[in-house]
Amino acid sequence: MSVDVQDIVRRFGSTDALKGVSLSVREGEFLALLGPSGSGKTTLLRVLAGLEGSDSGTVHIAGRDMTGVPARERNIGVVFQHYALFRHMTVFDNVAFGLRVRRQRPSSAEIAARVRRLLELVQVPELERRYPDQISGGQRQRVALARALAIEPRLLLLDEPFGALDALVRKDVRRWVRGLHDSLGITTILVTHDQEEAMEMADRIAVMESGRIMQLDTVGALLRNPASAFVAGFVGEAARLPCRVQNGAAHFDPLPVPPLQVALPDGPAIAFLRPSEIVARHGSGAATVRLCRTEGDGPARLIVQAGDVMLDALAQPDETFARGESCRLSIRGGHVFAESGERAQGVPLDETVAG
Ligand SMILES: Nc1ncnc2c1ncn2[C@@H]1O[C@H](COP(=O)(O)OP(=O)(O)OP(=O)(O)O)[C@@H](O)[C@H]1O
Numbered sequence: 001m002s003v004d005v006q007d008i009v010r011r012f013g014s015t016d017a018l019k020g021v022s023l024s025v026r027e028g029e030f031l032a033l034l035g036p037s038g039s040g041k042t043t044l045l046r047v048l049a050g051l052e053g054s055d056s057g058t059v060h061i062a063g064r065d066m067t068g069v070p071a072r073e074r075n076i077g078v079v080f081q082h083y084a085l086f087r088h089m090t091v092f093d094n095v096a097f098g099l100r101v102r103r104q105r106p107s108s109a110e111i112a113a114r115v116r117r118l119l120e121l122v123q124v125p126e127l128e129r130r131y132p133d134q135i136s137g138g139q140r141q142r143v144a145l146a147r148a149l150a151i152e153p154r155l156l157l158l159d160e161p162f163g164a165l166d167a168l169v170r171k172d173v174r175r176w177v178r179g180l181h182d183s184l185g186i187t188t189i190l191v192t193h194d195q196e197e198a199m200e201m202a203d204r205i206a207v208m209e210s211g212r213i214m215q216l217d218t219v220g221a222l223l224r225n226p227a228s229a230f231v232a233g234f235v236g237e238a239a240r241l242p243c244r245v246q247n248g249a250a251h252f253d254p255l256p257v258p259p260l261q262v263a264l265p266d267g268p269a270i271a272f273l274r275p276s277e278i279v280a281r282h283g284s285g286a287a288t289v290r291l292c293r294t295e296g297d298g299p300a301r302l303i304v305q306a307g308d309v310m311l312d313a314l315a316q317p318d319e320t321f322a323r324g325e326s327c328r329l330s331i332r333g334g335h336v337f338a339e340s341g342e343r344a345q346g347v348p349l350d351e352t353v354a355g
Pocket residue numbers: 012013015016017035036037038039040041042043044193
């Protein structure tokens with residue numbers, strides 16, 4: 001089902017948790033809300049679920065105005081990180097819970113059949129008699145999903161659902177959840193502060209900061225065209241370097257980093273340089289290799305010290321470095337933001353420089 005949010009404002013005392021958020025999610029889409037702690041992600045999810053009111057603005061789900069529609073009538077499946085399973089109930093009873101409390105309660109036989117189908121779907125059919133304490137974190141997450149899916153929701157809201165899992169299991173479970181989304185086609189909104197998770201799972205990402213959506217785009221578009229310095233710094237891996245624009249060139253001195261040509265007015269600016277945009281080659285320079293890691297066939301990945309900053313960089317193909325070796329840097333490009341917020345793509349001014 002599609003979701004359309006218009007101008008939602010939510011205040012808690014003097015805190016503006018949401019400052020006029022608008023958002024459209026397409027039917028069947030997997031969208032991530034990505035932002036730092038306190039940016040309003042959970043509040044937005046709770047407003048959608050009907051667990052939180054709003055001071056102004058509207059929410060339409062599948063074209064229907066949700067004003068005054070209580071949470072249990074919205075037909076939305078919710079999985080929160082801290083929304084623990086009921087400890088005194090078996091896995092079976094946990095999954096059956098949403099069906100048993102329905103106004104039009106299905107028969108016991110129907111409930112049992114549906115619970116077993118769901119436990120097959122989330123690949124833990126053998127666990128139905130166990131209690132939450134007797135299964136692993138990954139299995140608990142699968143059971144929580146089965147419980148959310150039991151009511152056949154039109155919309156699935158996931159709030160940091162993988163936070164409690166260790167790194168390996170988390171990767172596994174999130175791939176599986178994306179696969180499940182693709183096979184069921186349920187519109188899904190995932191809240192996360194982990195950009196890797198958002199990039200791996202979502203069709204589009206809404207980047208939030210201080211109660212606002214700063215940009216809503218595909219991963220590729222966010223990386224190619226970040227709308228603000230905040231987005232450039234928050235999405236993807238990039239070094240954030242202050243610089244000074246003069247006569248169409250961004251200068252980094254005193255750092256031994258070569259200048260970039262940019263179409264920006266003179267004045268202070270911030271450049272974002274991705275590791276693949278910084279290339280180190282042999283030669284005496286003021287930059288020093290602190291770490292050199294070779295992986296497979298690609299160029300070696302380096303950590304290079306330039307002045308007092310550490311930069312992730314790539315080695316010139318076929319070159320490797322010893323720790324402590326000096327090197328020369330060239331910059332292939334980068335996003336540069338003037339103080340006014342104006343943005344420009346930097347291009348190399350001079351191929352070889354740096355110290
Ligand atoms: N019930 C509440 N009472 C008072 N302030 C609240 C309440 N809920 C949220 N806030 C405040 O609203 C702001 C947004 O909180 P929210 O939980 O939506 O952020 P978040 O992006 O989900 O953060 P996190 O990633 O830490 O969960 C924060 O400043 C928070 O302290």
